[in-house]
Amino acid sequence: MRVACEVNGVAVVREVAPGATLLDFLRYDVGLTGSKEGCGKGECGACTVEVDGRLVTSCLMLAAQVEGRRVRTIEGLGEGHANLLHPVQAAFLECGAVQCGFCTPGFVMAAAAVVDACARHGGRAPTAREVEEGLEGNLCRCTGYQKIRVAVARGVEIAAAECSRKGRDGAARAGTPRTIRKGDAR
Amino acid sequence: MVARVRGARRFVAGGTDLVVKAKDGKLAPATWIDVAQIRELRGISETRGSVVIGAATPYTEIIESKVVRRVLPALVEACAEIGSVQIRNMGTLGGNLANASPAADGVVPLVAYDAEVVIQRGARKRVIPAVDIATGPGRSCLGQDELITEIRLAKRRRNIAAFLKLGPRASMAIAKVSLALVADLRRGRLSDVRIALGAVAPTVIRATHAEAILEGNILSHDVIARARVAIAESDAIPITDFRSTAAYRRAMCAVLLGRALRVNSDDVGRSGHNPLR
Numbered sequence: 001m002r003v004a005c006e007v008n009g010v011a012v013v014r015e016v017a018p019g020a021t022l023l024d025f026l027r028y029d030v031g032l033t034g035s036k037e038g039c040g041k042g043e044c045g046a047c048t049v050e051v052d053g054r055l056v057t058s059c060l061m062l063a064a065q066v067e068g069r070r071v072r073t074i075e076g077l078g079e080g081h082a083n084l085l086h087p088v089q090a091a092f093l094e095c096g097a098v099q100c101g102f103c104t105p106g107f108v109m110a111a112a113a114v115v116d117a118c119a120r121h122g123g124r125a126p127t128a129r130e131v132e133e134g135l136e137g138n139l140c141r142c143t144g145y146q147k148i149r150v151a152v153a154r155g156v157e158i159a160a161a162e163c164s165r166k167g168r169d170g171a172a173r174a175g176t177p178r179t180i181r182k183g184d185a186r
Numbered sequence: 187m188v189a190r191v192r193g194a195r196r197f198v199a200g201g202t203d204l205v206v207k208a209k210d211g212k213l214a215p216a217t218w219i220d221v222a223q224i225r226e227l228r229g230i231s232e233t234r235g236s237v238v239i240g241a242a243t244p245y246t247e248i249i250e251s252k253v254v255r256r257v258l259p260a261l262v263e264a265c266a267e268i269g270s271v272q273i274r275n276m277g278t279l280g281g282n283l284a285n286a287s288p289a290a291d292g293v294v295p296l297v298a299y300d301a302e303v304v305i306q307r308g309a310r311k312r313v314i315p316a317v318d319i320a321t322g323p324g325r326s327c328l329g330q331d332e333l334i335t336e337i338r339l340a341k342r343r344r345n346i347a348a349f350l351k352l353g354p355r356a357s358m359a360i361a362k363v364s365l366a367l368v369a370d371l372r373r374g375r376l377s378d379v380r381i382a383l384g385a386v387a388p389t390v391i392r393a394t395h396a397e398a399i400l401e402g403n404i405l406s407h408d409v410i411a412r413a414r415v416a417i418a419e420s421d422a423i424p425i426t427d428f429r430s431t432a433a434y435r436r437a438m439c440a441v442l443l444g445r446a447l448r449v450n451s452d453d454v455g456r457s458g459h460n461p462l463r
Contacts, residue, residue, distance in 0.1 A: 018218075021205070041206050042273055043358055054246065054275040060205045061276065062198070065220050110271065136357035137270025 005066045007032070008076025016063045022056075023047045025063035026073060034074035034105045038139070045138030048106040049073045055113050057137070074105035077112055087162055088112045088155035097151035099142035107138045107148055115155040123160030125153060188331050189308075191217045197333050198222070199242045200276035202269065203285045227280070227335055230254060235341055241280025241304075241334040245292070249274065258339060260347035260366050261295040267351050268292060270358050280334040286320035289361045289385035293320070295349050297382035297390050298366035302338045307331050313338075317382075320389035344370045344378055348446040351384075352438055354429075361385045362430040365393075365442040374404045381443065386422040386435050393421035396443060410447055414440035 004013045007030055014029040026032045026049065035058055038044035042057040049058045050072040078084040088111045091097070098104050114134035118126050126134070131152050140148065188195065194216035198204050201222075207213050221227055227242035232253045239248060245265040248254050255262050268274055268282075268291045282292035283303060296303075296316040303314050305328065316337070319326050328334070347368045353359030364384035369376045379400045381393035396417035403409045417439045424435035 019208070040209060042202055042269070045270065045272060048272055054244075055272045056276050057202075057272045060200075060202050060273075062201060062205065062218070062220070065198075065201070065222060069223075113271070133357075134271060137272040 001064060003063050003067055005068060006070045008072055009079065014063075018062075018064065020063045021059050022049070022051075022061040022063050022066055022071070023058035025066075026058060026071070029063075032073050032075050036102055036105060038103065038106075042137075043139070044103070044106070045110060046103050046106040048109040048138065050109065050113075055110060055137075074109060077108065082162060086112050086115075086155075087159035088115045088152065090158050091115075091151040091155035092148075095147050095151040095154055097144065097147040099140070099144040103138060103140045103142075107135065107140065110135050110138050111148065111152045111155060114152055115159050118156045119159045119163060123156065123163060125156055188219060191219065193217060195219055195331070197284070199227075199278045199281045200244065200273075202273050202277045203281065203287075221280075221333065222278070232257075237339045237341065239279060239337045239339070241283075241336055242278050245274040245277050245279075246271075248279070257341055258295070258299060258347075260298060260349045260368055261292075261339075263347075263349040264291050264295040264351075264364075264366065267349065273358070279337055283316065283319045283334055283337075284326055284328060286322070286324050286326040286389070287360075288320070288323050288387060288389050289364065290320075290390060291349075291351060291361060291364060291384065293390045294364050294382045294384040295366040295368075296337060296339075297392060298368050298380045299339050300380060303334055304336045304338065305332050306335045307333065311335075317390065317392060322388045342370075342378060344368050346371050350442045350446055352442065360429060363424075363435050363438040363442060365439065365446060367443070367446040369400070371405065375402065376400050376405055377402060381417070381421075383417070383422060383439060385429075386424040386439060388423075391421065391423075393417045393439075393443075395420035400447075405447065410444060413447075414443055417443050 001018050003016050012030055016025055023037055026035055035049055036046040037059055038046035040059045042060040047057055047059040048055055052069050077086045078089055089108055114126055118124055131149055196216040196218050198218045198220055199222045222242050228240040230251045231238045237253055237257050245268055248265045249262055279292050282290045301316040303316050303319055305312050321327055349366045351361045351364040353361050361384050363386055366382045369379040379397045381397050383393050384390050396413040399413040399416050418436040422436050422439045424432040426432045
C-alpha cells in the first residue's frame with residue numbers, strides 16, 4: 001500500500017507492506033536509521049519519534065497510520081538550531097550522557113520533549129519528577145541514567161540561552177528592514 | 187465502508203496492545219481498519235449531567251483535559267499510570283476496553299464511575315456498562331464489526347476519588363493489583379460508594395461486598411477493617427501467575443482499600459495525591 005506523509009519537513013511517498021511498522025518504514029524505506037529497534041514492544045523507547053508533535057514508539061505504530069501526518073525523527077530534531085543540534089543534543093554531548101549509544105536517539109527525542117515543554121513555560125527548570133516522567137518510556141541498558149538526567153536540566157539552560165539570543169537577533173533583524181525602508185527613496 | 191473490506195477485519199486505534207500481539211503471532215490474520223484519526227471518535231465534551239469521551243481519544247488528552255481533571259480525578263490518576271509518555275500518546279480508552287485485559291488500568295476507574303460504553307455497528311447502536319464489556323481475559327462482548335465509539339460518564343456529587351496500583355515499577359508495568367474508589371463523604375458518612383478492582387479476577391470487577399459494608403456507614407476503624415476483610419476474601423478471586431501470587435493479590439486489595447480510604451479521609455476532596463508514586 002502507498003503511504004504519503006511528511007518526514008522531517010520533507011514530503012515522502014513510499015510503497016509499504018500493510019503490516020510494516022513506522023519504525024521499519026523510517027529505517028528501510030526512508031533510509032533514516034537513527035531510530036533503533038530495541039524490544040520491538042514499546043517498552044524500551046529506542047524507536048521514539050514524534051508524530052504530529054507527540055512522542056510515540058514507532059515500533060508499535062503502523063506505517064499506514066502516519067498517512068497525511070508529520071513525522072519528526074532524531075535526524076530532523078536539530079533543524080533550525082545552532083550547529084543543527086537541538087539544545088538537548090548539545091547538552092548530551094557536553095554532559096557525556098552517552099554510553100553504548102543505542103538508546104540515545106530515543107532518549108534524546110524524549111528529553112527534547114521535556115526541554116521544549118520547559119521552553120514553552122519561559123525556560124523554567126524541570127522538576128525531578130517531570131524529568132523522570134518524561135524519560136519513563138526509555139531504558140538505558142548501560143544504566144547511564146544519572147548523566148542523562150543532568151543533560152536534560154542542562155538542555156533547558158541551553159534552550160533558554162538560545163531563546164534569548166534568538167530574541168535579541170530577532171529584534172535586531174526586525175529593526176534592520178525598517179532602517180532600510182527609511183533610507184529607501186520609496 | 188467497513189462491510190466493503192473482504193474477509194476478516196479488525197479495528198485498531200493506538201495499536202499498543204494489538205501490534206505487540208500481532209508480532210507475537212497471537213492474532214488471526216485480518217485486515218486492520220485504523221480508527222485513530224476519525225474526528226468523531228476523538229475529543230472530550232461536557233453536558234449538564236455527563237462527560238463524554240471519544241473512544242479514540244489518547245490518554246494524554248484525557249489527562250490534560252480540564253473537565254476530566256475536575257469531574258473524574260480517579261480517571262486522570264489511572265490514565266497517568268499507564269505505560270509511558272509514548273504509550274499514553276498512542277493508547278486509548280476504547281482500545282483498553284476492547285482489549286479486555288483484567289489488569290487494564292483505564293478500565294478500573296471507568297467501572298468505579300459506572301461508565302457506559304457506546305458500541306456501534308453501522309447505524310445500530312447499543313450501550314453497555316463498562317463492567318460488562320470484558321467477558322473474560324482478552325474476551326469481550328464486542329461482535330463482528332462492532333466499534334466502541336464513546337464512553338459516557340455521569341457527573342455525580344462525590345468528593346472522594348482515588349486510583350491506586352501496585353506493579354513491579356512505576357512505569358511500563360502491568361498491575362499486580364489495582365483499585366479505584368469513588369464515594370461521597372459527608373459528616374463522616376460514606377455514600378454512593380463504588381470500588382473497582384483490576385488484576386484479581388478474570389475481568390475488572392466491582393468490589394460489591396466491600397461497597398455494601400462502606401455504603402451509608404460512618405467511616406470508622408471497625409467499618410474499614412470489615413471492608414478490608416470483605417474485599418480480600420469475598421470480592422477478589424485472584425490467581426497465581428508469573429506476575430504475582432493469589433495470596434499477595436488478596437492481601438494487597440485490603441492494603442489498597444485502606445490506603446484509598448485513608449488518603450481520602452485525611453484529605454477529603456483533594457485528588458492527585460498518590461502515595462505509591
